Amino acid sequence: MNDIKPLALVTGASSGIGFELAKQFAENGYDLLLTAEDGALQQAAEEIRAHGAKAEAVRIDLAEPGGVDRLYAAVTAQGRPLAAAALNAGVGKGGAFVETAEEDEVRLIDLNITSTVRLAKRLLPDMAARGEGKVLFTSSIAATMPGSFQAVYNASKSFVQSFAEALQNELKDSGLTITALMPGPTGTEFFRRAGMADTKVGEQEKDDPAKVAKDGFEALMGGRKKVVAGSVRTKAQGLVNRILPDSAKAAAHRRMAEPRSGAGSGSGSGSAPESGAGSVPESGAGSVPDSKGGDASSGGGGHGER
Numbered sequence: 001m002n003d004i005k006p007l008a009l010v011t012g013a014s015s016g017i018g019f020e021l022a023k024q025f026a027e028n029g030y031d032l033l034l035t036a037e038d039g040a041l042q043q044a045a046e047e048i049r050a051h052g053a054k055a056e057a058v059r060i061d062l063a064e065p066g067g068v069d070r071l072y073a074a075v076t077a078q079g080r081p082l083a084a085a086a087l088n089a090g091v092g093k094g095g096a097f098v099e100t101a102e103e104d105e106v107r108l109i110d111l112n113i114t115s116t117v118r119l120a121k122r123l124l125p126d127m128a129a130r131g132e133g134k135v136l137f138t139s140s141i142a143a144t145m146p147g148s149f150q151a152v153y154n155a156s157k158s159f160v161q162s163f164a165e166a167l168q169n170e171l172k173d174s175g176l177t178i179t180a181l182m183p184g185p186t187g188t189e190f191f192r193r194a195g196m197a198d199t200k201v202g203e204q205e206k207d208d209p210a211k212v213a214k215d216g217f218e219a220l221m222g223g224r225k226k227v228v229a230g231s232v233r234t235k236a237q238g239l240v241n242r243i244l245p246d247s248a249k250a251a252a253h254r255r256m257a258e259p260r261s262g263a264g265s266g267s268g269s270g271s272a273p274e275s276g277a278g279s280v281p282e283s284g285a286g287s288v289p290d291s292k293g294g295d296a297s298s299g300g301g302g303h304g305e306r
Helices: 016-027 041-049 067-076 102-130 151-170 209-221 232-240 246-257
Strands: 007-011 031-036 055-059 082-087 133-138 176-183 226-229 286-289 295-298
Touching: 007 016, 016 031, 016 041, 016 082, 016 133, 016 209, 031 041, 031 067, 041 055, 055 067, 067 102, 082 102, 082 209, 102 133, 102 151, 102 176, 133 151, 133 209, 151 176, 151 226, 176 209, 209 226, 226 232
Parallel strands: 007 031, 007 082, 031 055, 082 133, 133 176, 176 226
Antiparallel strands: 286 295
């Protein structure tokens, strides 16, 4: 009897949505190859093994030169095909674009965009040659709106969303499925690490990363093209963003993401405190007026290399 389990890769797996995605794979009969750049990865792998899965942890910073090649070498060293991959690693940065550090924004692009493309460039041809495979891209509801005071982050999520949707069309007859996971603000370390703890979106109630990951995993297994994951509030935001003009969405995002906009710090403009550009679960900000004149929150959802 063949008891070899299918193999899944999860990037950004040390915490947040990435860790919860790894748990979903483990609980549903997969072995795991987990990667992240921080020291919490080993503990995360131990917890995943407690769910009965084999889990190998490979600590790699995918934003660094050679990081993607090292990870792909670890994938091929498994000696068996990769059945599924969750490309979840990402980082955020808040603050006024004219004031944030250029190196932080470039690192964000290197991780959120460049490493995603380079890793997909290595994994997808292998899957296409076999005629099977499932790939989940962690996008964000932030992809649907201009990100005032998160300009580069939201743009990076728009890239990932467009990239995933283009691949869906290219590969529609290949046997592969591509799914875009679009979370809203999620209960991870994203906002603190992105320098956004003093914003309205940083202070508001967040979605449960376990619920977000479950929604994403089920969409991936079902071959769905995309899923707005998490709470009813986030799903409603996804619907509203389809009809609002970009100018209104940018203004709403500003109200939620502008530095020191949170109740705990008083209102006003200015730059967010500098924060390390280390990777954290993805997220974004934004809100639109609801039918009662209040705000329905929105934003990106937690990733994991963060």
